[in-house]
Amino acid sequence: MEKNSKEKLLECIGKVYEKAHLSKLETSFFEEVDAELIYLSDYFGISKIQSLIIALTFVKNYKGDSLDFRDLIKYFDCNPMVLLKYSDNFNELCDKRILDKKKSRHSINLTYSNDQFTINERVTNAVLNNEPMPTIELEGSNDVLSVFENIFNLVDDCGRNELNSRYVFNQTNxxxxxxxxxxxxxxxxxxxxxxxxxxxxxxxxxxxLTGKEKTDIGVTAENIFDRAIDRVNYIQEIMFEENELVIRKLIEVEEARFSNDSEVKLSEISLNLLEENGLKLFAKKKK
Known part of the structure; x- marks a missing residue:
């Protein structure tokens, strides 16, 4: 980056933010701030439309609030459908951990309507300390229990009003x-x-590990998949023993009259695997 990159970055962010107001995201707006978006893109290592998102989120955060789609629609004065064309960019920025996402509890339950975005603190620190864009990776846990807890909690990170399976799976990986x-x-x-x-x-x-020997397969699938068709297909795959977890005998199924009411549990193979790796299970009740 050139000398005084902090000042240049903040100048570009400020100009993009100001010019975006009531722009309706028209072509003329992008042409007017093209140089600034290119500069931001070079620093953050992202696309120009993603740099626009970062600029607006950056300013909004320093005004003391998170950014959501309603803010953007009002600020741009644009048709919501225009903004939704760029929705995948929000997911990509979250996947790269440049943006952090939380859920609000609005009454309208629509995709993206409850997302609230903030800039990752490591990114803002880099900008304000005149440092290069940091490489942001998930840090390893100090103990293996925390790994499973963090994976389990990914669903809660999404918020139950609007599950995002893509986010859950990417973060799990x-x-x-x-x-x-x-x-x-x-x-x-x-x-x-x-x-x-x-x-x-x-x-x-x-x-x-937290004491639940059996788990309702329907509830579990609902906690994982955001689309009903994916939930149904996954449950059917398990019930017909076509799923790799069943084929490899890592889990067992206790069937009920309706597949959604059936329960799943770890197999003896999996329980032994946990104990072999030092994880003590709750004692089984005596018959």
């Missing part, structure tokens, strides 16, 4: 990769399961 120094996590990674199976398995492990 990153958490697994960041914690391969734990033999148990390395063993799970070596299974080379599909990411939804890896999450399901880790979810079930955490439930078991």
């Amino acid at each position: 990153k958490l697994i990769e960041a914690n391969l120094h734990f033999p148990l996590i390395k063993k799970i990674a070596d299974f080379k399961l599909e990411i939804e199976d890896t999450y399901f398995y880790c979810y079930l492990i955490w439930k078991t």
Whole structure:
């Protein structure tokens, strides 16, 4: 970066923010701030439209609030459909951990309507300290229990009003990769399961470790998949023993009249795997 990059970055962010007001996201706006967006893109290592998102989030955060879609629609004075064309960019910025996302509890339950965004503190620190854009990776956990807890809690990070399976699976993959120094996590990674199976398995492990021997398959699938069709397909795959977790005898199914009411639990193979890796399970009740 050139000398005084802090001042240049803040100048570009400020100009993009000011020019974006009531711009309706028209072509003329992008042409007017093209140089600034290019500069921001070069620094952050992202696209120009993502740099626009970062600029507005940056300013909004320093005004003391998070940024959401309603803010943007009002600020741009644009048709919501215009903004939704760029929605994937928000997901990409969250996947890169440049943006952090939380959920609000608005009454309208629509995709993206409850998302609230803030800039990752490491990014703002880099800008304000005149430092290069940091490489942001998930840090490894200090103990293996925290890994399973963090994976389990990904659903809560999304917020139950609007689950985002893509986010859950991407973050699960990153958490697994960041914690391969734990033999148990390395063993799970070596299974080379599909990411939804890896999450399901880790979810079930955490439930078991916290004293829940059996878990309702319907509730579990609902906590993982945001689309009903994906939930149904996944449940059917398990019930017909076509899922890798069942095929490899890592989980067992206790069937009920309706598949959604059936329960799943870790198999003896999986329970032994946990104990072999130093995880003490709750004692079984005597008959």
